[in-house]
Amino acid sequence: MSTGDNDDVGFKHRRQSLMNCPPSQMNTNHLSDKVDGSMNSISKAPDPFFGSGWDPIVSLSQSEGLGGSSMVSHTEFANSHYPLLMEDQGISGTSHFSQIQSNPSFVELVPKLSDFGSGNLSEMVGPFSLPQCSQIANSRCPPNYALNPKVGNERASTNCTQSLGEHQISEERAVGTPPNGKSRKRALESNSQLRSYQNADEEPRKDPSREGCDVPKEQDGKKQKSEQNAGANSRGKQVAKQAKDSSQTGEAHKENYVHVRARRGQATNSHSLAERVRREKISERMRLLQELVPGCSKITGKAVMLDEIINYVQSLQQQVEFLSMKLATVNPELNLDLERILSEEILHSRGESAAAVLGFRPGINSSHSFSPGIFQGTMSGIPSTNPQFSPLPQTVLDNELQNLFQMGFYSSSAMDSLGPNAGRLKSEL
Amino acid sequence: MSPMNNPQDLNPSSLKSRFTTRFLRALTKINGQKPISSSSPREMFQRYRRIKVAADKSMAWSVRSRRTWSRAMLWKLRSRYSCRQASSSRRSSVRTSTIIKSRQAKTSHEKENKNTTTGQDEVGFVVQADKLRKLVPGGEAMDLCNLLGETAHYIKCLTTQVQVMRKIAHFYSL
Numbered sequence: 001m002s003t004g005d006n007d008d009v010g011f012k013h014r015r016q017s018l019m020n021c022p023p024s025q026m027n028t029n030h031l032s033d034k035v036d037g038s039m040n041s042i043s044k045a046p047d048p049f050f051g052s053g054w055d056p057i058v059s060l061s062q063s064e065g066l067g068g069s070s071m072v073s074h075t076e077f078a079n080s081h082y083p084l085l086m087e088d089q090g091i092s093g094t095s096h097f098s099q100i101q102s103n104p105s106f107v108e109l110v111p112k113l114s115d116f117g118s119g120n121l122s123e124m125v126g127p128f129s130l131p132q133c134s135q136i137a138n139s140r141c142p143p144n145y146a147l148n149p150k151v152g153n154e155r156a157s158t159n160c161t162q163s164l165g166e167h168q169i170s171e172e173r174a175v176g177t178p179p180n181g182k183s184r185k186r187a188l189e190s191n192s193q194l195r196s197y198q199n200a201d202e203e204p205r206k207d208p209s210r211e212g213c214d215v216p217k218e219q220d221g222k223k224q225k226s227e228q229n230a231g232a233n234s235r236g237k238q239v240a241k242q243a244k245d246s247s248q249t250g251e252a253h254k255e256n257y258v259h260v261r262a263r264r265g266q267a268t269n270s271h272s273l274a275e276r277v278r279r280e281k282i283s284e285r286m287r288l289l290q291e292l293v294p295g296c297s298k299i300t301g302k303a304v305m306l307d308e309i310i311n312y313v314q315s316l317q318q319q320v321e322f323l324s325m326k327l328a329t330v331n332p333e334l335n336l337d338l339e340r341i342l343s344e345e346i347l348h349s350r351g352e353s354a355a356a357v358l359g360f361r362p363g364i365n366s367s368h369s370f371s372p373g374i375f376q377g378t379m380s381g382i383p384s385t386n387p388q389f390s391p392l393p394q395t396v397l398d399n400e401l402q403n404l405f406q407m408g409f410y411s412s413s414a415m416d417s418l419g420p421n422a423g424r425l426k427s428e429l
Numbered sequence: 430m431s432p433m434n435n436p437q438d439l440n441p442s443s444l445k446s447r448f449t450t451r452f453l454r455a456l457t458k459i460n461g462q463k464p465i466s467s468s469s470p471r472e473m474f475q476r477y478r479r480i481k482v483a484a485d486k487s488m489a490w491s492v493r494s495r496r497t498w499s500r501a502m503l504w505k506l507r508s509r510y511s512c513r514q515a516s517s518s519r520r521s522s523v524r525t526s527t528i529i530k531s532r533q534a535k536t537s538h539e540k541e542n543k544n545t546t547t548g549q550d551e552v553g554f555v556v557q558a559d560k561l562r563k564l565v566p567g568g569e570a571m572d573l574c575n576l577l578g579e580t581a582h583y584i585k586c587l588t589t590q591v592q593v594m595r596k597i598a599h600f601y602s603l
Contacts, residue, residue: 204537278574285577306557310582313564323594324484327456328477330601371517 447491447587452593455483482506488590498579501567 266272286305290296293312299305440446459479486506492499554573561576562568565583568576 084522273466282577283572285574285581288581290579292581302554303557306554306561309584310557310560310564313561313587316584317564319591320484320587320594322482323591323598324481325477326598327594327601328473328480330598405498407486 444491444586448586449593450486451487451490452484453465455487456480456570456597489588492586496582497571497575498511498566498568498583505566508567526577539574560587571590 046328266276283302286302290299292303295307296305296308300306444484459476485502489502489506494500496502525580558576561580562571564582565576568579571579
């Protein structure tokens with residue numbers, strides 16, 4: 001398609017193609033044109049391209065694209081979305097241009113890439129709907145990686161992981177260069193990245209610092225080592241990822257490989273990287289749960305947190321049981337009008353009835369004797385078939401209701417005060 | 430949490446409204462089946478059970494099959510219902526319970542497989558994770574990561590359920 005494009009933007013296109021590959025095959029030039037447009041200042045020659053004060057995102061994405069394509073060339077593909085990428089690994093690879101895919105949403109994304117350094121990840125992915133999140137996730141991969149080394153983990157944890165939460169699955173799914181997934185485990189050193197860029201224009205795009213620390217011997221040693229490691233790691237990671245894929249095929253999405261980048265000073269073993277990804281996912285979910293469960297903001301530590309979560313779920317289930325028992329006993333006739341009124345009240349007047357409900361709660365012990373009165377009232381109201389039954393069950397009802405309500409009162413009052421007053425979980429329980 | 434729910438409630442397709450309409454409908458049906466006057470303890474208990482099942486079912490239906498826990502709950506309810514429908518004999522219940530047990534055994538087997546491959550760094554949480562698995566429907570078959578996600582959604586749905594039921598009970602008690 002875009003065979004007419006110039007070679008010097010080869011890596012840019014490679015990056016785009018990498019990022020756009022998963023879902024469709026329809027990327028066109030104007031994507032690359034946009035990239036050109038946004039990066040025109042950087043010029044089209046490799047050296048000034050690298051030498052400029054480049055946005056870390058874009059530079060990393062470059063490295064990704066460069067490294068990725070090289071990795072792609074000598075590993076087999078799980079899916080055949082990247083026929084282009086097995087071509088040469090030189091900068092001047094133009095063959096992949098033919099496969100550049102178009103994505104209108106990505107066109108919008110591209111100009112944002114350059115702003116990403118100051119931008120917010122969630123902003124970027126916010127407006128895009130799920131079907132496009134594959135591209136988004138792709139484009140987010142480089143920003144995500146950029147954030148890690150540059151800003152430290154705080155930004156990654158706040159921006160990336162939270163917005164990454166729901167997108168991580170899509171990222172895994174969509175970044176979808178299966179062998180590239182393994183190839184992207186590179187130790188993330190910004191210095192070495194830049195230096196690798198400078199060296200990389202002569203060389204094929206091996207993963208710049210795959211081993212993590214070998215900045216000086218990047219050129220050749222990197223090449224051979226990364227090739228070997230690419231083979232070994234790719235196999236290992238591929239197996240793990242395929243296991244992960246197969247285990248998650250139950251979901252509606254198609255899971256591809258997780259693009260993990262080893263952080264500085266950390267092991268780049270495929271297993272440890274996979275472990276780290278898992279741990280990050282789990283800690284992120286724990287954070288979510290921490291927000292959901294009241295009174296857990298101060299708790300640090302997974303074990304205590306899990307205990308709190310278990311207690312909370314148990315108490316919620318008990319509350320449902322208690323309320324259903326209450327509804328079974330306290331329930332007068334319910335016709336359609338009441339149903340409508342009820343649904344309206346429940347849905348629309350949540351705020352003010354909360355206080356009413358809470359205020360009602362302390363009186364529940366006295367109300368159990370009131371509810372048989374309700375029965376009496378409704379009995380007289382409607383022509384009931386067995387009026388003589390009403391005095392008889394009252395005593396039984398009294399006892400049962402009393403027991404139930406007392407039992408339920410304590411648990412539900414605890415929960416009630418828990419609900420609006422976060423932080424009193426310990427004192428209540 | 431409560432003030433934030435208000436704008437969501439007005440959305441006719443929010444979880445809360447879906448659950449409310451379904452549950453109220455079920456409640457009407459249950460109340461229509463038996464008059465309130467028959468309030469012997471046993472029948473009370475039956476009504477309680479029915480209402481509880483209706484609450485769970487309404488909640489699971491409001492979530493459809495989007496979540497593992499809702500799917501598991503619907504499956505359980507359906508199998509229990511079909512067990513009841515088939516016959517009241519012990520045979521069918523035993524059959525159903527064996528089906529349920531075999532399914533759980535299968536899922537726990539899957540879980541063990543997953544645990545062996547993935548669980549090196551969460552040794553301390555296995556006990557709590559197991560407890561959580563028992564609490565969350567369908568939790569046996571999930572690894573920890575998915576289990577936590579399902580728990581989050583389950584907690585959200587449970588709180589909605591509790592809110593709605595409490596309001597209904599409040600309304601009826603007045």
